[in-house]
Every structure is written in structure tokens, then in C-alpha cells.
Amino acid sequence: MSRRGSNEASPSGSPRLLRVEEEGKTHLFTETLARPPSLYGERVQERPGRSFRFFDPFRSKLAAALIRDPRLPLPAPGARWLYLGAAGGTTASHVADLVGPTGEVYAVEKSPRPTIRLLSLSARMTNLLPLLADARRPTEYRSLVPPVDGLYLDIAQPDQSRIAIDNARAFLRPGGLLLLFLKTASLGRDRSTETQVRAIEKELGREFRLEPPLSLAPFHRAHLLLTGRSVAVASPRPRVEQRPAARRILRSPPIVRAAKRPLRHRGGPRS
Numbered sequence: 113m114s115r116r117g118s119n120e121a122s123p124s125g126s127p128r129l130l131r132v133e134e135e136g137k138t139h140l141f142t143e144t145l146a147r148p149p150s151l152y153g154e155r156v157q158e159r160p161g162r163s164f165r166f167f168d169p170f171r172s173k174l175a176a177a178l179i180r181d182p183r184l185p186l187p188a189p190g191a192r193w194l195y196l197g198a199a200g201g202t203t204a205s206h207v208a209d210l211v212g213p214t215g216e217v218y219a220v221e222k223s224p225r226p227t228i229r230l231l232s233l234s235a236r237m238t239n240l241l242p243l244l245a246d247a248r249r250p251t252e253y254r255s256l257v258p259p260v261d262g263l264y265l266d267i268a269q270p271d272q273s274r275i276a277i278d279n280a281r282a283f284l285r286p287g288g289l290l291l292l293f294l295k296t297a298s299l300g301r302d303r304s305t306e307t308q309v310r311a312i313e314k315e316l317g318r319e320f321r322l323e324p325p326l327s328l329a330p331f332h333r334a335h336l337l338l339t340g341r342s343v344a345v346a347s348p349r350p351r352v353e354q355r356p357a358a359r360r361i362l363r364s365p366p367i368v369r370a371a372k373r374p375l376r377h378r379g380g381p382r383s
């Protein structure tokens with residue numbers, strides 16, 4: 113894309129997000145951690161000393177949400193995120209870009225086939241940590257994931273609010289951010305979409321201070337984003353480094369973790 117005639121707004125929400133306005137359209141790019149800079153064939157924009165890769169709103173619901181709402185709260189540099197439903201890692205890799213080299217993204221996917229691609233992407237991004245696990249069973253990865261600043265859900269399951277709450281209780285720090293993507297077609301047909309969404313908001317509303325749902329049309333039809341902040345008052349659980357079993361479990365199935373580097377048991381979560 114030519115920079116001629118384009119209007120680069122100052123990165124809104126994140127210093128690692130580049131927003132280019134061109135011919136009435138918004139194009140998003142994340143500052144890439146991958147070397148070479150393109151991870152899956154996406155185009156790259158170079159800036160002095162920095163490389164940004166295209167964040168496609170038709171491939172990623174997060175990119176679509178960022179175009180629909182430029183003030184959307186974002187994964188911050190240095191933050192730690194738990195990402196449920198990572199699939200092959202397309203969006204998770206951009207979240208890893210956004211948290212940058214000092215942040216971490218724990219990417220949970222239950223299906224082995226996309227996990228193969230997730231593993232191969234993560235081999236080129238040291239802060240993207242794949243876990244082959246079922247998000248309905250956070251106890252399976254509880255020993256591996258430290259407290260997090262943000263929880264991302266994109267699993268298109270009817271019980272996703274329950275899954276969000278269970279994972280938030282296990283991992284999310286008080287005040288932490290929730291980004292939950294709802295595929296309204298997968299909510300079931302026994303009640304209207306509005307009724308179903310209201311029920312989900314009610315359930316999540318006990319644990320999160322929610323913003324109104326954001327539609328992702330025209331990029332993703334029948335998809336909504338629910339954003340919220342955890343209202344939990346206590347720390348979700350003891351810090352990982354207090355539990356000696358964690359390192360042993362890292363090496364045992366069914367959880368696969370790309371062994372790119374030893375798990376760093378850092379201090380508590382960061383804001």
C-alpha cells in the first residue's frame with residue numbers, strides 16, 4: 113500500500129497498532145515480532161526501525177472490532193493474556209504482537225489439527241505459548257498459566273459464558289479485561305438472539321462490568337463482541353511459583369507446550 117494520500121492517525125489504544133486511513137478505509141497493522149516480519153503471507157509496512165504486518169478485519173474478529181470501535185480497549189504492551197479458541201493462531205499472533213516482547217499470550221486450542229499451525233507460528237514468536245487443551249477444563253492448564261491481565265474468548269460454543277467465568281476465576285486478575293466474541297448463530301434456536309444475548313450479559317454481568325455489545329458487521333455477520341472488566345475483588349489464586357508441581361506438568365500430555373524456552377514464573381500480573 114502506498115503511503116501517498118494516506119492519513120496515519122497516531123496509534124489509537126496501543127503504541128504497537130498502526131492505523132492507516134486511505135481512501136475512506138481504515139487499514140490496521142500490528143508491530144510484528146516475527147522475523148522475517150510476515151508470518152502467514154500478510155503484507156508488511158516498514159517504518160523507521162519498525163515493521164508492521166497487516167491485521168485483516170475479514171480474517172480476524174479483533175481487527176474488525178477495532179475498525180468498528182477505534183476506542184476499544186486493547187491488549188497492552190507487557191500484558192499477559194489467556195486466549196481461548198486460538199485455532200491456527202492468526203489472531204493470537206496479532207495479540208502477541210500487541211503485548212510485545214515483554215508480554216505473553218497463552219493460546220488454548222482443543223483441536224489438534226489447527227494446533228499444528230499454531231505450534232508452527234509460535235515457533236517464530238517467543239511470546240506465543242500454545243496449549244492443546246479444553247477451555248472447559250481450566251484445571252488441566254491451571255499449573256501452566258500464571259495470573260493474566262486479559263481473557264480472550266473466541267470459541268463459538270453455547271456455554272461460552274460459563275467457560276469465560278470459570279477461566280476468569282482461575283486466571284484473570286481483578287479489573288482484568290474480557291474480550292468475548294459471540295457467534296450468534298451458535299447460541300441455539302430455542303430463543304431469539306436478543307433474548308440469548310441478554311441472558312449471556314446477565315450471566316457475565318455477575319463477574320464483569322460489561323460494555324454494550326459491538327456488532328462486527330459487515331466484516332463478520334452475526335457476530336458480536338462483549339467487552340468487560342472483571343469485578344472480582346480478590347486475587348484469582350496463589351501465584352504459580354508457589355506451586356512446585358508446575359514444571360513437572362509442563363512436560364506431560366495431554367497438554368502440549370512449545371518448548372521454546374522454560375516457563376518464566378514471573379511475579380503477579382501487570383496492568
Ligand SMILES: C[S@@+](CC[C@H](N)C(=O)[O-])C[C@H]1O[C@@H](n2cnc3c(N)ncnc32)[C@H](O)[C@@H]1O
Nearest residue numbers: 197198199202203221222223246247248266267
Ligand atoms: C472461530 S475459531 C477461532 C478463530 C481464532 N480465534 C482466530 O481469530 O484466528 C474457534 C476455535 O475454538 C476452538 N474451540 C471450540 N471449543 C473449544 C474448547 N472447549 N476449548 C478450546 N478450544 C475450543 C475450535 O476448535 C476452533 O478452533
